[in-house]
Amino acid sequence: MKRIKVAIIGAGISGASIARVLSRYDNLEVHLIEKNSDVGWGVTKANTALIHGGYDDDPKKFPLRAKLCIQGNRIWHQWVKELEIPHIWNGALIVALTEDDFDELETLLERGIKNGVPEMRIVDKEEALSLEPGLNPKALGGLWIPIVGQIGPIPAVVAMVENAVSNGVKLHLETEVKGIKVENGEVKGIETNNGLIDADIVINAAGLYADEISKMVGIDYFEIHPRKGEYWIFDEDVPGPRRVLFPTPTPISKGVVVTTEISGHLMIGPNAQDLPKEEKENLATTMEGLNEVWEKAKKIWPNLPPKSKVIRTFAGLRPEPSGGDFIIKAEEEVYGFINVAGIRSPGLTSAPAIAYEVKEIIECDLGITLTEKSHWNPYRRDITHFFMTPREEANRLIATNNSYGKIVCKCNKVSEGDILEAIERMKFIGVKTPSIDSVKVRTKATSGTCQGTFCKVRIVQILAREYKVEPWKVTLKGKGSEIGVGDVKVLLRRAS
Amino acid sequence: MMESYDVIVIGGGPAGLAAAVKAKELGLETLLLDENEFLGGILPQCIHPGFGIHYFKEELTGPEFAHRFIEKIKDVGVRYQTSTYVLNIENYSDLEKKIVFSSPKGIKEVWTKTVIYAAGARERHAFEIGIVGDRVAGIYTAGEAQTLMDIYGIMPGKEIVIVGSGDVGLIMARRFALEGAKVKAVIELMPYPGGLARNVMILRDFNIPLYLSHKVVEVRGRARVEKIKVVKVDENLKEIPKSEFWIDADTLLISAGLVPNVKLLQRIGVEIDPSTGGPIVNELLETTVPGIFVAGNALLINDLVDYVAEQGELAAFGAKEFIENEGIPSKRWIKLENGQNIRLLAPHYLSGERDVYVYARVSTPMENVKIVFPEIKKELRFPILRPAEMLRIRLRAEEIRRAEKKITMEAIPQ
Ligand SMILES: Cc1cc2nc3c(=O)[nH]c(=O)nc-3n(C[C@H](O)[C@H](O)[C@H](O)COP(=O)(O)OP(=O)(O)OC[C@H]3O[C@@H](n4cnc5c(N)ncnc54)[C@H](O)[C@@H]3O)c2cc1C
Numbered sequence: 001m002k003r004i005k006v007a008i009i010g011a012g013i014s015g016a017s018i019a020r021v022l023s024r025y026d027n028l029e030v031h032l033i034e035k036n037s038d039v040g041w042g043v044t045k046a047n048t049a050l051i052h053g054g055y056d057d058d059p060k061k062f063p064l065r066a067k068l069c070i071q072g073n074r075i076w077h078q079w080v081k082e083l084e085i086p087h088i089w090n091g092a093l094i095v096a097l098t099e100d101d102f103d104e105l106e107t108l109l110e111r112g113i114k115n116g117v118p119e120m121r122i123v124d125k126e127e128a129l130s131l132e133p134g135l136n137p138k139a140l141g142g143l144w145i146p147i148v149g150q151i152g153p154i155p156a157v158v159a160m161v162e163n164a165v166s167n168g169v170k171l172h173l174e175t176e177v178k179g180i181k182v183e184n185g186e187v188k189g190i191e192t193n194n195g196l197i198d199a200d201i202v203i204n205a206a207g208l209y210a211d212e213i214s215k216m217v218g219i220d221y222f223e224i225h226p227r228k229g230e231y232w233i234f235d236e237d238v239p240g241p242r243r244v245l246f247p248t249p250t251p252i253s254k255g256v257v258v259t260t261e262i263s264g265h266l267m268i269g270p271n272a273q274d275l276p277k278e279e280k281e282n283l284a285t286t287m288e289g290l291n292e293v294w295e296k297a298k299k300i301w302p303n304l305p306p307k308s309k310v311i312r313t314f315a316g317l318r319p320e321p322s323g324g325d326f327i328i329k330a331e332e333e334v335y336g337f338i339n340v341a342g343i344r345s346p347g348l349t350s351a352p353a354i355a356y357e358v359k360e361i362i363e364c365d366l367g368i369t370l371t372e373k374s375h376w377n378p379y380r381r382d383i384t385h386f387f388m389t390p391r392e393e394a395n396r397l398i399a400t401n402n403s404y405g406k407i408v409c410k411c412n413k414v415s416e417g418d419i420l421e422a423i424e425r426m427k428f429i430g431v432k433t434p435s436i437d438s439v440k441v442r443t444k445a446t447s448g449t450c451q452g453t454f455c456k457v458r459i460v461q462i463l464a465r466e467y468k469v470e471p472w473k474v475t476l477k478g479k480g481s482e483i484g485v486g487d488v489k490v491l492l493r494r495a496s
Numbered sequence: 497m498m499e500s501y502d503v504i505v506i507g508g509g510p511a512g513l514a515a516a517v518k519a520k521e522l523g524l525e526t527l528l529l530d531e532n533e534f535l536g537g538i539l540p541q542c543i544h545p546g547f548g549i550h551y552f553k554e555e556l557t558g559p560e561f562a563h564r565f566i567e568k569i570k571d572v573g574v575r576y577q578t579s580t581y582v583l584n585i586e587n588y589s590d591l592e593k594k595i596v597f598s599s600p601k602g603i604k605e606v607w608t609k610t611v612i613y614a615a616g617a618r619e620r621h622a623f624e625i626g627i628v629g630d631r632v633a634g635i636y637t638a639g640e641a642q643t644l645m646d647i648y649g650i651m652p653g654k655e656i657v658i659v660g661s662g663d664v665g666l667i668m669a670r671r672f673a674l675e676g677a678k679v680k681a682v683i684e685l686m687p688y689p690g691g692l693a694r695n696v697m698i699l700r701d702f703n704i705p706l707y708l709s710h711k712v713v714e715v716r717g718r719a720r721v722e723k724i725k726v727v728k729v730d731e732n733l734k735e736i737p738k739s740e741f742w743i744d745a746d747t748l749l750i751s752a753g754l755v756p757n758v759k760l761l762q763r764i765g766v767e768i769d770p771s772t773g774g775p776i777v778n779e780l781l782e783t784t785v786p787g788i789f790v791a792g793n794a795l796l797i798n799d800l801v802d803y804v805a806e807q808g809e810l811a812a813f814g815a816k817e818f819i820e821n822e823g824i825p826s827k828r829w830i831k832l833e834n835g836q837n838i839r840l841l842a843p844h845y846l847s848g849e850r851d852v853y854v855y856a857r858v859s860t861p862m863e864n865v866k867i868v869f870p871e872i873k874k875e876l877r878f879p880i881l882r883p884a885e886m887l888r889i890r891l892r893a894e895e896i897r898r899a900e901k902k903i904t905m906e907a908i909p910q
Contacts, residue, residue: 043753237762284716285628304711312623386598395602402600407531407581415598449759451621453637457644472650480719484650491654491676 003029004368007190009177009213013153014343015205016160017355018235022362023167025370030169031191031197032161035176037433037478038426040157042207046231046283046316048257048270049153050075050244052146054094055112056254064326064357066115068348069331071353073147083159084382085151088264092148092244093123093131095300096140101248105143108249112145118147132243136302144204147200148244150262152439153348158425163380165429167373172197173430176478177206180337187217187336189392201336201366203358207279208319210327210341213394217334219468222327224342225277226317229270230289232297233261233312235449239304240266247302254345256296263412263444266305268297270316311449317419318344326350329358330365330377338362383442386415388439408462409455411448418443419459423466434463437477456483497702500607501525503815504595505614506582506760509537510801511792512614513565514808515622516574520610522816527606528569528576529597534579536562536614538639540799541646544667550802558877566708576693585835587764590786591822610815613761614808617754617793621835624754625659629714634721638664638751642671651675653747657724658682659712661691662884663799666698672749673702679743682706683726688861690884692799706888711735712748715798754797761788771840772796778829778845779852780814781807785824788857789814796855797841799886803855830899833908839863839883856887857907864910872898 004027008015011034020324036042040322054070072151080087096102105122112120128142129135165171172194179191180202189198205212211224234240240260245256253272261267271292275282290313298304321327321342331337338361340354347354362368386394386404397417398405404417422442425432431438436452439459446452446459460483464471472484485491505516508530516528520744534540539547542558549555552564567577579600586594588607595745619637634653636644638660644650656672658665661684669679678712682699687709689696699706707726713735728739756774758766767776767784774795775783782789791807818824829845832854841856858865861882869877872895882889896903 057868083710236760281718283716284630287713288626307626309623310623310626311621313628391603394598398600398602400596405598405600405602406579407598410531410581413581448616453619453621453622454638457640457648460644461648462652471648474634476719478719482720483633484644484652485654487650488649488651488675489643490651495676 003027004201005029005031005199006201006203007031007197008203008205009033009190010042010159010205010207011161011224012042012044012205012207013157013348013351014207014340014354015203016040016157016164018101018203018205018340018358019162019164019169021359023164023169024372024376025369026373030116030164030234031172031199032169033172033175033177033192033197035174037174038431038438039161039171039429041477043167043317044153046314047153047345048259049348050148050257051149051151051259052286052349053120053148054115054117054349055108055145056346057115058111062108062325064328065346065350068326068350068357069351069463072114072346072350075352076149076151076349080151081085082249082378083156083163083380085156085159087149088148089149089150090243091146092143092246093128093165094143094145094246094248094380095128095135096142096248097136097138097299099140102141102202104248108143110188130442132241133247134239134303135245136240136299136300139300147457150244150259151348152262153400158442159380159382161429162425163377166380167376171430173432177213180213181489182217182334183365185333185335187334189486192246192259195380201338201362203273203340204339205340205343208317210319210339211373212338214341217331219331219333219337219339222322222341223277224319224321226275226280226282227344228273228275228282228289228315228317229319230293230315231267231269231287231313232284232290232293232310234305235311236264237310238266238309241301247300256293258297258301263447265311268301269293275317275457280317283315283317285315289315294484305375311451318343326354328354328361330361336366383425384418385443386418387413408458409443409445409448411450412444412446415445416462419462420466433475433478434467434469435475435477435481436442436460436463439463498605498607501527502608502819503527503572503612503812504529504606504608504611505540505612507537507614507616507792507794508535508576508578509614509616509792509804510530510539510561510565511794511808512612513562513569514805515612515614515791515812516576517565517568517572518809518812520572520574522812524812524816524819526573526574527608528575529580529582530578532583533579533827534693535566541642543646544671546848547801550800551805562764582760585760585764585788587785593787610789610818612808612815613788613790613812614792615757615760615794616754618751619754620750622750623746625750627712627715629716631727632715632717632720634717634747635715636747637748638668638749641668641749645671645675649879650679654678655680655745656747656749657712657743657745658751659747660690660751660753661696661706662751662753663692663695665749666691668749668751669704670698670702673704677702680743682908683710683712685711685729688882692706693886696883702745709850713740715748724748725752754793756794756796758794761790769840769842769844771834774842777843778824779843779847779850780817780824781811781843782814782818782824785820788903796840798855799884803886803888805855830896831902833902835904837907838905841905846891846896846903848893850893852891852896854889854891854905856889858887858907859883862907862909865907867910868906868908869903870906871900871903872896877910
């Protein structure tokens, strides 16, 4: 049987979901291509991590967003179980601070009903405050959407990629797409810094760069521009809400969210700042942006902690497409080229539904009959997390391998055993450049109160040992971010 | 049967080592636990001299100071366990605590009558001091860089900007300069340097510019630090508009102070003094939870290891007294409070039964100062006092007894 070669560009939440769904078919040979040294480091790395309810998007204006968001939400319930992705289903409350806000909430409720979102309802002041006791006492009520949840976005990508690789997908890291080979109106392959990769189908899930990839085959009817959002994260002892709290939205934004993220830290953000098209790498936080977030969050959550309780600030870039809706289609001019572009919010929520959409496009628009594997494995087991392991189980683990008894990250109680498992998984999918961030997203080490000031150095030692590289060549987050410049005498040697 | 001890010392730095030696010498059944693979706390990475001038009456390096104590631990036969991380302290009752720890031998619980908590401090990091911009490689806390260089032999970078002119920042400035790096600037928020005068001299020795009343606000770079934005601040520490400038560098070192590491204590309800960041303690360094004593940087941030060791020993005496009496006997405690220009002090409660050393820092530098304790009519004169230098003042028992309810400590002009 001749297998059809599929190249997916971009190992973000979209590309990884597609890879997982396509890994199910026997007659496909799936290649997932990513320029970074690990998966999930594009747009997916920095977002609010919400599995949205699906009531935001007007199906007339943004039909794909409206349809795929609620579908995605439902599929995630199954995927988080199969793939052991950290998650919580805690519901969301959109807070009304003025009487006028209720008009907007009514509109959202209507839209939710149209989009098929279950269980939504408007609540009065009393119920809003009982759902969320720390809410601004001046709140007048809200819209309650119990189906909203939160997941770990990069852990989700990691989980899907591990699952896809175990089902036969080949991941190409540190492989940047430079061009796409098209002959007689059909895609033939992709040109990368690591040479040509043959492909019959190319799926463009390149996030912020999807417009540039699309241009490589001459399709340029859309552009992607970055829209920055900034966040604050506070120490775990700062009390946060139980629900995801939204302000009543405005036409441009869902507004600054106040939430307790899944690892238990109060998080506020994002704002929305449009950047020029060229600034797709501008992930810098700014005082102005962070202050804006602070002021807005305070309106619904008056008990913001002192700034000394901040453990991290960060920024993400939403890939905003011209037109506003997701662009998911087989482009007719070039057979085999599928755009999955403009996957802005709610892209994380929609990702699994996007993947099934792509699968249908392959079947219906490209006319390919897919045959299922007899042994497709839907499951993936998470690594051990010492902080979640019951004592007896932990003792059993330590008895077989004492590295599980050595705590490396004190703030989050991550053991050396956890880290070794993470490294084994990194190697399994093909991570070549050891980085602290790869360990961080898999284990949570370095993401607590001290931000790694105690444990980074030890993680460097472990990575250096396991990857057999000099410790200073271990990186923070890929090539160019090496932890040091050499051994302590290197500068003196160079000078003499 | 579960193991049980008179004292469990948490932390094998100088405070914990001194506490464990003294406790054992006082005849208490003692166990010392440390999460690192070695004893000594941060001392093994402090390879510069300046340790032990008061305690050993000679100037040692950090590793030498630690070595002497580790030898003592072995001489007096203290049981100790490294690579052992305390997960929880359970306050079973005022007389008994359960300590849960993880080690390569498994997770274990042991009973103890008292705890001496000497788990040190953590460093403030870039996010905590409000630096914005790119999250890139090349941003280290001073202690992190010190560990990299002096424990693991890794050179972090070539062109360095240091935030904070405290002793740690200054010592790291010299360390980097000696290794052939270019230290481009030390940036200090306050209008005066934060370190001891002898350490401030380092900057002149190595021609390193010091910017007082300046602040690092932003870092930019793609994968690694490339440039650092600095602004000038006014007397109220507010940024002065249009005063900013950029410094090209590949490394930013944050030396912006330490925070006592007290999370385990907070979880069992130990009350914290917001000005020290450490627990509220009585003159035996007992916290508000009976039987839990604290010493060293977990109590308050010290600048001399000698004081840290002294606090460890005092806590051991406290543990002994606790065990002999099944609790520290009730007293009419006299509260010690910080008044004018005293930023922080410890201990907080005095009995008047014994002489007490008060550790304190002033808020702003002052010349020709009087330290006064009005309620007990005590006065001491100092030519100069700086926040960088911790004051250690002895109050005699009979002096303390002159007060009724409280004693205030103030720093005022002469
Ligand atoms: C601030 C913010 C908040 C958000 N909040 C939410 C939320 O709460 N809920 C929600 O559902 N959604 C949210 N989103 C949206 C969501 O994060 C995105 O829709 C989603 O992450 C997009 O994933 P992706 O896989 O399409 O893109 P990416 O994650 O960017 O993946 C694309 C990948 O392609 C790679 N790539 C690009 N060019 C090339 C090339 N030439 N060669 C090889 N590889 C290449 C990139 O390196 C990247 O890894 C938010 C987004 C932001 C920025």
